[in-house]
Amino acid sequence: MPARADATGVSGTSRRKSSSMEFGVATNCAPNEPVVLNGYEFTFDACAIKGKRPYMEDRWCAVLDEDVGAFVLAVYDGHGGSAVSSHLSRHLAREILGEDTLRTDTEGALKRVFKRVDDQVCLDNPGNMRGMFGTPGAGSTAIMAVIIPPKMYVANLGDSRATTYDNRGSVTFESADQRPDVHAEKERIVKEGGFVKRGRDGTWRTGGILAVSRAFGNAGIKKFLSVEPEVSVIELDMVDSMILCSDGLTDVMNSKMASETMRAAPVGATSSSPSPVRTRRVANSLVTLARVRQSRDNISVVVLQSRRLNGALAFPSLETPLSLTKTACRTPTTVQYDPAASAQEDPNEHSVSVSLVVKSGNIRVVCDARATKMSSRGTRCEASDGLSTPMPNVDRESTQAITPIGLVQAEAV
Template sequence: MSFSSQDSTISQGEYSDRAIPVKRRASQGVSSELKPAIVRTAPRGLTVVQNSHIGRVRQHNEDAWLVLDLSYRENDAHVMVALLILADGMGGHASGDLASALAARTAAACVMQDIMPSYLSPEVAGTPHYSLHEALVHAVQVANETVYRNLPHAGTTLTMALVLGRKAYVAHVGDSRAYVLENGTLRRITRDHSLAARLVETGQTISEEMVGQRNILYRAVGHSNTIEVDTYTESLFDGSCLLLCSDGLWSKMSDAEIAEVLMGETDAQFAVNKLIAMANERGGEDNITVILAVCNEG
């Protein structure tokens, strides 16, 4: 992964700025006929699995992942609470693996300090007095400042999903991706902050040279002392699957192929392992990391 000094003009993702308390609502959403097999066989509540592989070419794995599953049972209901973080250190830059790990840990520490207490502690009741999106943006900004200060010339992507009940709040920088699978269709949530993606968004033609430079980023954690962060809100339903992955996966598999694996496999961990194996079979030129969260209310 590489980055460019070109400034971003892409606006933030649309989102609702209201902090929503963790409550279980009436079941809705995904048709039972279109529930992935991994949902039908998963235990009730939230199941989170992950895996990472160095690939077949790289000498080091510069991807990092961090998962905190704090889901709990209350009043005969499974309340989903989890933090999923994926970071892809920049190949060719010094300390890419250190940058990704540092960014993931720093962002997680901020979320645990700023958001989780009001949802998990009976001593902190009610809705937080700050926006969840503001808190997630702050977490990424602190991670950015920490990487920028401690690892000069290093950089990383950072994609983070905070699951609180039936909502997933996403903060994103770089070209790792977050997807949601519902009713048999895989839909991308995030936008790539790469030069090639920017050309596509502005309707420009991508030259053969640009195809080979797909991984050049114009926005990355550690690039400068300030950073713009995209934020999104997604509703989750019984049968939804939330997937985070590095470009080592999505550059080798289409959305339809990823959806086919998730819809067809009966074991969530096996599905993640199969996605990674398929990316490796197609060359495995990059590190491959996948995090999968499966929502099953039974």
């Protein structure tokens, strides 16, 4: 289990503190409690088990920073021990949220922070290599989702995986595993002076040791391993749910099977909103099914439910120039007023003159009334004496169309 995280690691006035749970850390958020960011609502849950391994090396994290306006979820699959994956679960997301250029250059910020953190974990875990033999030191893969509405950035390093689904259960995105048997990865390893070789179990391995081509740590063979993540940008409106997981799940279950498991999980009382019951049951069901299918690895799963709030306003960031900010004011196509009775009905009554003034988003209804009697249609227009404000008789349909736009005021002229 990782050490308890420091509760002061994330800036801002978020409502919660850090808490260490089994094989993971949640900061300023909690499993199965709604998180609202800039017009979107999210609910997440995590489930992790040791599997048939002698010890647990996987870790996960969830970090919310309301001041930055970002929500980070990640799964780390450690190897050679849990030292690197534990370090990442406590520090990597915080380093990313503290990067000044996160909102303006998200991809560049992710790559810079990955490199900086990797330098530190390699220094702390040097390994014990003798040429191409020995122990390369602890390492870890990483699959991370950085949510900055209305976009989500997925950073992939290694063979952990992210899969997103729409509301019909169809896959809208799936990260590609970075393994040494992938042609482009093999070419890069050889170009950097390394080699790829089959291990005793038939798995292609970098330097004959590691089954991935990109990872944090593994200082002994670092010159053959890349720490540059593959970053993908996803529109949140295309995401109904997402699964982040270690290869303990994907080795025995494809995306279609995971989708069927997710759709089979009961939806909450309101199907249009993220359901804590659903996320909890999906996370547990996926892990349980992986065990049933004889996965021998550690298994970690983080499930996210996402939805856009109805009628929510997505405000521009503080860095957005005013000239690029558009303000829309919807006005009704026609506005019909019921005037006072005509002079033919009663020569003592007069018509009411009404004008509509729109200024700075507000609407003023200005009346010019001099009639002193009740009209046949029920409009009372008293002479303006400073104590009462005459109002015209407005059709109900027109009133409903006007009111939501802004403040309606009536003045006597």
